[in-house]
Amino acid sequence: AQSVTQLDSHVSVSEGTPVLLRCNYSSSYSPSLFWYVQHPNKGLQLLLKYTSAATLVKGINGFEAEFKKSETSFHLTKPSAHMSDAAEYFCVVTRNTPLVFGKGTRLSVIA
């Protein structure tokens, strides 16, 4: 069975400061890992994905994530937060099986 744990339910940062959203995964085999973003009353948008290629993955809007097998982690980072980054973020694991979502991390950005 696969699962993901998002370690923070809510993260608050000031505009212009770095963002770190933490995700640990559990998978019996080499997984594919994704980060999705969901703005209020909107659907899910794919930020980035890891599918066993380079361990440092760059996504849209300046986000990136690093796959660390030894730590079973896939943390999402961004060097400088923007007000428009305020949203719900989901870490997802799959092995080309039904996506398994974490419970989400709400990111607040303070002006």
Next chain:
Amino acid sequence: DAGVTQSPTHLIKTRGQQVTLRCSPKSGHDTVSWYQQALGQGPQFIFQYYEEEERQRGNFPDRFSGHQFPNYSSELNVNALLLGDSALYLCASSPGGGRAYIEQFFGPGTRLTVL
């Protein structure tokens, strides 16, 4: 390309009623998956349709059923609605075969409220 579209946007029903939600996949995609997202939770997989057949199913009761049409569009039906069925229902489309979950694109969702 319109992407994945869903209708209606919002829906209000009462307990015991039946509801049908609709999804049109992204152009070039032949596989449709449905997810339920309860308030404050991550989405949960309901089922996936490919070649007009249900291929995989999550842990949902038989009250949840679906259909896929020859043009790849899909419907989600929920019978005997319960208060707990209130959620955002998301449709995701993808190319079939080996990339059915790796290349999913999500629609905006249908917000179902059961009173």
